[in-house]
């Protein structure tokens with residue numbers, strides 16, 4: 001029996017040694033240390049009021065061997081008693097630990113999983129410096145700036161196009177600034193619980209159909225099931241993207257080769273589409289003198305006319321070869337007119353001869369009353385066959 005008792009005592013001593021060595025953070029400690037904290041995780045909003053304390057108790061509720069029990073906060077501040085009240089105004093990283101000392105097993109402790117969170121002051125979206133305008137098919141970078149949020153490690157950034165989320169081509173790591181009073185150079189958001197400025201950068205490629213699209217970003221604080229539900233989030237105001245693209249000349253109005261008839265100037269219309277609106281310029285050799293009016297050129301000389309359209313993105317050109325054509329239409333028309341006139345003259349001539357003949361005959365017929373043989377003789381002697389009396 002004595003041997004058994006001493007063995008039991010030894011095992012208790014060993015356990016207490018292990019507990020104090022492991023400092024209450026190892027799995028063996030949480031198994032063996034009879035401390036229980038209610039609630040075991042606290043998620044508290046910055047500057048919230050009327051909070052309930054975290055309470056440290058023993059399970060099973062056997063306080064006979066307990067010598068003392070207290071809360072330790074930070075690097076040594078202690079508060080006696082079982083309750084701990086969070087300071088929601090200042091204390092971003094208290095790391096509260098409940099410590100209990102027992103007469104037999106010694107000291108053991110248990111930390112409280114505590115998070116003081118702060119929703120951002122502002123969330124804004126902007127293009128990354130150096131890519132102020134989006135160019136079609138070129139990488140474009142957008143940045144989401146979230147100011148004064150805590151804890152930065154729990155921030156998740158979501159991106160929206162219109163009202164729908166999208167996963168960008170590439171997503172940079174979350175960057176934080178303002179690790180005060182800690183060193184800025186070694187700023188790991190996982191180590192800093194105080195409010196930080198967080199920024200997230202993404203890369204996307206756009207095309208002309210995206211012109212005018214609205215992009216926005218949203219910061220969400222994911223604090224786990226013990227945190228507020230739904231998780232607090234904040235949306236930026238939208239950013240209207242303008243997509244630049246190179247000019248395209250509408251060649252349906254501008255064939256490669258255009259014939260021009262002498263004396264009839266041809267209209268060359270150079271129309272180009274692009275963003276920003278391209279500048280149109282006609283180039284031609286100095287010996288031709290077309291009339292220029294805006295994007296339209298009135299040409300009457302043969303030559304190469306070069307329309308160039310340029311904007312910030314690119315510059316393109318389209319050459320038009322104007323060839324001179326002799327115009328045979330007036331010649332043909334003249335020929336036709338002359339022919340018509342000639343034929344008319346011929347017909348008139350023939351008709352006038354015929355008409356003259358008929359007239360003379362009628363005169364002779366209208367004089368039958370005289371009825372002299374002499375007059376009959378004057379008419380070829382064939383008058384006798386006509387019934388002259390009826391005609392008169």
Ligand SMILES: *[C@@H]1O[C@H](CO)[C@@H](O)[C@H](O)[C@H]1NC(C)=O
Pocket residue numbers: 041113223224225
């Ligand atoms: C605190 O609780 C959260 C959510 O349950 C968990 O993700 C985190 O690891 C815990 N922190 C520690 C130090 O145990």
Ligand SMILES: *[C@@H]1O[C@H](CO)[C@@H](O)[C@H](O)[C@H]1NC(C)=O
Pocket residue numbers: 163164
């Ligand atoms: C986005 O808005 C359009 C119309 O405004 C609506 O039809 C669509 O369902 C919305 N999408 C989401 C994901 O809310």
Ligand SMILES: *[C@@H]1O[C@H](CO)[C@@H](O)[C@H](O)[C@H]1NC(C)=O
Pocket residue numbers: 147148177178179196197
């Ligand atoms: C966070 O950003 C805001 C706005 O840009 C600025 O006024 C503030 O000083 C920044 N804070 C830190 C800690 O960098």
Ligand SMILES: *[C@@H]1O[C@H](CO)[C@@H](O)[C@H](O)[C@H]1NC(C)=O
Pocket residue numbers: 181182183
């Ligand atoms: C900043 O870092 C330097 C050297 O890395 C160190 O000496 C100094 O104490 C640090 N300051 C703070 C506020 O942590």
Ligand SMILES: *[C@@H]1O[C@H](CO)[C@@H](O)[C@H](O)[C@H]1NC(C)=O
Pocket residue numbers: 206207208209210
């Ligand atoms: C332009 O981009 C949208 C969305 O990114 C895509 O659906 C569409 O097919 C693209 N159009 C062209 C012509 O590439």
Ligand SMILES: *[C@@H]1O[C@H](CO)[C@@H](O)[C@H](O)[C@H]1NC(C)=O
Pocket residue numbers: 212214240
């Ligand atoms: C963005 O575009 C919408 C319409 O698509 C317009 O109502 C809004 O004023 C624009 N915002 C800016 C900042 O130009």
Ligand SMILES: *[C@@H]1O[C@H](CO)[C@@H](O)[C@H](O)[C@H]1NC(C)=O
Pocket residue numbers: 250251252253273
């Ligand atoms: C080119 O011009 C024609 C005539 O105005 C028009 O029908 C056509 O849509 C234009 N093409 C393009 C690509 O703009």
Ligand SMILES: *[C@@H]1O[C@H](CO)[C@@H](O)[C@H](O)[C@H]1NC(C)=O
Pocket residue numbers: 283304306307308317319
């Ligand atoms: C037309 O202009 C472009 C530049 O504007 C030039 O590269 C090209 O050689 C010109 N073509 C002719 C035939 O001059």
